[in-house]
C-alpha cells in the first residue's frame with residue numbers, strides 16, 4: 379500500500395465510477411442474465427458513451443474496486459472529454475481521433491513478453507486479465523503540451539506483470555511497443571514517424587507502486603482511442619510516456635531510444651518527469667490547462683507525486699530528468 383500524507387491540494391473524490399455507472403452496469407448484466415465473469419465472446423453495448431468497447435469480452439469484469447489510496451486531487455474529468463480529446467498518432471496527428479480509432483481490432487490480442495526473462499511467453503489479453511488483481515485508481519494525467527485531466531483508470535500494478543515475466547537480474551529496462559498495422563492505423567503510413575510507438579521505463583520505475591497497466595476507465599473496458607486493451611499510466615511523467623495498445627514487453631540491459639526521442643530528443647527525452655520549473659524549449663511548463671474548466675492551474679513537481687517518486691532519481695544528477 380502506498381503510505382502518503384494528504385496534500386493541501388487534495389479534495390475528496392466522489393466522481394470516480396459513480397454510483398449510477400456502477401448500478402447501471404449491474405442492472406444491464408442482470409437484465410441480460412449474466413452474473414459472474416463472461417467467458418470470451420460475449421458482447422455488451424454501452425449506448426451513448428463515446429468510443430466505448432461495444433464487443434469487449436472483458437466487459438463483465440468492470441467496474442473494479444477502487445483503491446482509495448490513489449486520489450486525483452481535483453474533480454474527475456468528464457468521460458466525454460477524456461474519451462474524445464486524445465493523442466494517438468497511429469490514427470492521426472490531431473486530438474479528434476476517437477472515431478478513426480474504432481477501426482482497431484482488440485480481440486484476439488496477444489501480448490509478447492521477451493528478452494531478459496526466465497521464459498519468453500505470449501499471452502492472450504483475457505488470460506492476462508484473469509491473472510491480474512484489477513483495481514481502480516484516480517490519477518492526474520498531464521500532457522507535455524500543458525493540458526491535463528484527472529482520470530479513473532482500471533487495471534493492475536505494472537509490478538505484477540514484471541513478476542509474471544520474471545526478468546533476469548541483468549534486465550535494466552522494460553521496453554513497451556504498440557501494435558503495428560497500417561491497414562487499420564492510417565497514421566502508420568506516415569513513414570517519417572519511427573513506428574512502432576515505443577516507450578521504456580527503468581526497472582525501478584516499472585516496479586514502482588504508481589506504475590499502472592490500464593485496461594479500463596470510468597468503470598468500463600478501455601475505449602480504443604485511449605489505448606485498448608492495455609496502456610501504461612505513469613502519472614508523474616508527461617503523457618507521451620503512457621504508451622497505448624501495447625503488444626510487446628521487452629526486458630533488456632540497453633536503454634532504447636523511444637518514439638519521441640527519435641523524432642526530437644531535444645524536446646522529448648527518455649525521462650520526461652513533470653517539473654513546472656523546466657521549460658519545454660518552446661513553452662513554459664509552469665501551468666497547465668484543466669480540460670474540464672479551461673482554467674490554467676499551477677503544475678506540480680512530478681505532477682503532484684514528488685513524495686512517492688523523487689527518490690527514484692536522486693543519484694541521476696547528469697541526466698535530463700525533466701525533458
Ligand code: MTE
Nearest residue numbers: 464465466467521556575617618620621622
Ligand atoms: N501511445 C501511442 N501508441 N501513440 C500515441 O500517439 N500518444 C501519447 C500517449 N500514448 C500516444 C500514445 C501522448 S502524446 C499522450 S498525451 C497520451 O497518450 C494521451 O492519452 P489519452 O489520449 O488517453 O489522454
